[in-house]
Amino acid sequence: MTERLQNIARKIGGPLYSNRRLIEYYWQRTQRNKLAVLGLSFIAFLILLALIGPFFTLDPTLVNFEENNLPPVGFATEESVYNIYTDEFTTTEISGTWKHPLGTDSKGRDMLAMIISGARISLQVGLIATGIAITLGTIIGVLSAYLGGWADNILMRFTDVMMTFPFFLLLVLIVFIFGPSLALIVLVIGITGWTGTARLLRSEALSLRTRDFVTAAKALGASDGRVIFGHLIPNVASLIIVIATLSIPGVILAEAALSFIGLGDPTTTSWGIILNSGQQSLDTAWWIAVEPGIMLFLTVLAFNFLGDGLRDAFDPKSNI
Amino acid sequence: MNNTILGVSHLKTYFFTRRGVVKAVDGIDFELKRGECLCLVGESGCGKTVTALSILGLIDSPPGRIIDGEVRYNNLDLVKCSPKQLRRIRGKEIAIIFQDAQSALNPVFTIGDQIVEQIRLHLGMKYTEARDKAMTLLKEMGIPSVERAMSYYPHQLSGGMKQRAMIAMSLSCDPQVLIADEPTTAVDVTIKAQILDIFHELKAKRQMSLIFITHDLGVVAEIGDRAVVIYGGKVVEMAPVSKIIGNPKHPYTAGLIDCLPDISKTTDRLASIPGTTPNPIELPQGCPFHPRCHKAMEICSQQQPPEVRISEGHEVSCHLYQ
Numbered sequence: 001m002t003e004r005l006q007n008i009a010r011k012i013g014g015p016l017y018s019n020r021r022l023i024e025y026y027w028q029r030t031q032r033n034k035l036a037v038l039g040l041s042f043i044a045f046l047i048l049l050a051l052i053g054p055f056f057t058l059d060p061t062l063v064n065f066e067e068n069n070l071p072p073v074g075f076a077t078e079e080s081v082y083n084i085y086t087d088e089f090t091t092t093e094i095s096g097t098w099k100h101p102l103g104t105d106s107k108g109r110d111m112l113a114m115i116i117s118g119a120r121i122s123l124q125v126g127l128i129a130t131g132i133a134i135t136l137g138t139i140i141g142v143l144s145a146y147l148g149g150w151a152d153n154i155l156m157r158f159t160d161v162m163m164t165f166p167f168f169l170l171l172v173l174i175v176f177i178f179g180p181s182l183a184l185i186v187l188v189i190g191i192t193g194w195t196g197t198a199r200l201l202r203s204e205a206l207s208l209r210t211r212d213f214v215t216a217a218k219a220l221g222a223s224d225g226r227v228i229f230g231h232l233i234p235n236v237a238s239l240i241i242v243i244a245t246l247s248i249p250g251v252i253l254a255e256a257a258l259s260f261i262g263l264g265d266p267t268t269t270s271w272g273i274i275l276n277s278g279q280q281s282l283d284t285a286w287w288i289a290v291e292p293g294i295m296l297f298l299t300v301l302a303f304n305f306l307g308d309g310l311r312d313a314f315d316p317k318s319n320i
Numbered sequence: 321m322n323n324t325i326l327g328v329s330h331l332k333t334y335f336f337t338r339r340g341v342v343k344a345v346d347g348i349d350f351e352l353k354r355g356e357c358l359c360l361v362g363e364s365g366c367g368k369t370v371t372a373l374s375i376l377g378l379i380d381s382p383p384g385r386i387i388d389g390e391v392r393y394n395n396l397d398l399v400k401c402s403p404k405q406l407r408r409i410r411g412k413e414i415a416i417i418f419q420d421a422q423s424a425l426n427p428v429f430t431i432g433d434q435i436v437e438q439i440r441l442h443l444g445m446k447y448t449e450a451r452d453k454a455m456t457l458l459k460e461m462g463i464p465s466v467e468r469a470m471s472y473y474p475h476q477l478s479g480g481m482k483q484r485a486m487i488a489m490s491l492s493c494d495p496q497v498l499i500a501d502e503p504t505t506a507v508d509v510t511i512k513a514q515i516l517d518i519f520h521e522l523k524a525k526r527q528m529s530l531i532f533i534t535h536d537l538g539v540v541a542e543i544g545d546r547a548v549v550i551y552g553g554k555v556v557e558m559a560p561v562s563k564i565i566g567n568p569k570h571p572y573t574a575g576l577i578d579c580l581p582d583i584s585k586t587t588d589r590l591a592s593i594p595g596t597t598p599n600p601i602e603l604p605q606g607c608p609f610h611p612r613c614h615k616a617m618e619i620c621s622q623q624q625p626p627e628v629r630i631s632e633g634h635e636v637s638c639h640l641y642q
Binding site for chain 1: 376407415418423425437441486489
């Protein structure tokens with residue numbers, strides 16, 4: 001078992017360690033795309049924020065009605081209070097305080113803490129659901145190409161059916177039946193989102209499987225599983241990395257959209273949930289909806305920029 | 321007796337395509353004796369490679385299928401073996417070397433990793449043991465600075481080096497039979513000489529039984545013990561190499577020998593066999609060679625020629641010798 005683990009570690013870590021030159025080469029090519037570097041920095045910042053941020057912020061679930069609807073630092077709003085003794089409206093100006101740098105929501109919860117805990121959830125959703133989708137897509141796509149014939153036909157027609165199926169409707173249906181739970185949402189996004197990956201990898205693997213090294217591997221006694229996992233999939237690894245990077249934002253947006261229409265997991269503070277709670281008070285407390293919106297916008301943009309950069313860097317035919 | 325290690329009889333491998341049935345191998349018989357080097361000779365598309373792939377059951381199906389015949393190895397019929405049995409034989413008992421080492425090596429793994437994988441798969445060695453064995457093999461193949469070569473990817477090696485790495489990989493499990501599919505075709509003459517030296521050594525040191533596929537009669541004369549000449553998916557002549565070169569009986573073999581340029585004569589044009597290899601979908605009736613044969617008789621286009629024994633170990637399929 002340890003021997004096996006060591007072997008896997010060697011297969012993955014070995015090339016990274018022994019091939020610093022190649023890694024450097026790819027890094028240099030990626031660096032030439034300034035937007036990709038910007039995207040990568042933002043993602044790194046976000047991951048750091050999600051990992052250690054919650055230790056430094058207030059409790060995102062702490063409700064405090066004394067300090068509700070506080071604007072962010074540097075902004076001020078007016079609040080009218082009706083005074084029953086003078087029968088007058090007194091208008092007081094409320095400005096943001098450093099205790100709540102990004103303000104508070106209608107229940108007095110700290111927006112900064114909520115945004116950071118939302119980052120954690122959105123990244124989790126993005127990474128786990130993409131992980132499930134990419135794994136399924138890779139196996140189905142490469143298997144389909146490798147087996148060929150009727151197996152290929154069945155798998156690809158199944159993929160077509162899955163592609164045409166309105167998965168958002170399925171998501172709504174499942175959430176309606178089983179109740180909103182983040183794990184369920186992630187799972188459903190994962191097991192419905194593999195179709196594009198399968199298609200792309202199938203076409204790539206089709207050209208690989210007729211190459212001599214596949215016949216050579218078989219001639220030296222490799223089993224079908226070894227050919228698929230040991231020879232075909234490593235050859236499409238760069239494509240898998242690019243597809244994964246580019247499909248993370250879609251997944252994050254899907255979760256946000258679901259939360260926005262009120263089908264998100266109410267026990268979490270994902271960006272979509274905050275967005276949803278802020279939409280009613282857009283005229284009085286705009287920051288509640290705008291802040292998670294900006295974060296979503298930047299995150300999606302960052303992943304897309306990085307994916308584009310990686311695609312160009314991994315493509316030996318592109319001149320950058 | 322029984323010094324035959326691999327026997328191929330009545331082997332027929334057809335490809336069922338949309339345009340018709342391609343009879344790539346149409347009834348081939350030969351026997352490989354222990355420790356000998358048997359050459360399969362023929363033009364492009366005559367079925368040499370398909371024969372080699374059929375022996376190991378590597379024909380892509382569909383469209384290909386072994387229709388008939390058997391491949392005997394150690395009381396086993398490889399045609400009827402289960403995939404699992406075949407996998408244990410491939411690489412460990414019978415290994416194959418491909419023509420183009422560049423495409424036969426996986427581009428994303430180092431040479432070392434690929435040889436080690438092969439050794440571990442069949443011999444169940446630990447990584448470090450397998451690594452040592454791989455390095456010894458590469459050293460034997462005459463690769464300099466083995467330690468570094470192990471960490472090279474295929475594209476970082478020259479053609480000759482890649483071919484040697486391929487041979488090292490094939491030999492890593494000490495196979496009984498080694499099939500070499502045109503190992504000298506894609507390399508230049510100096511490398512060719514070096515690779516032939518390696519094969520000479522294999523024969524001398526390891527008593528390896530070799531099937532050497534080539535279209536180069538010079539290579540056959542250099543390395544072969546016996547030769548099987550194939551035309552249109554059929555064996556036309558089988559004899560010891562000295563007889564094939566010195567006293568060819570079949571008009572096709574004779575034609576091939578005539579095509580070799582002779583350095584002692586000056587000629588304007590090199591000799592050639594008129595016409596091209598027949599379309600394997602519509603092989604000619606009778607003897608497949610008769611449309612190009614200058615000695616063709618009426619019977620040649622009607623009946624398949626029988627196998628005729630000229631002398632001990634020299635058989636020819638031609639109506640001329642009946």
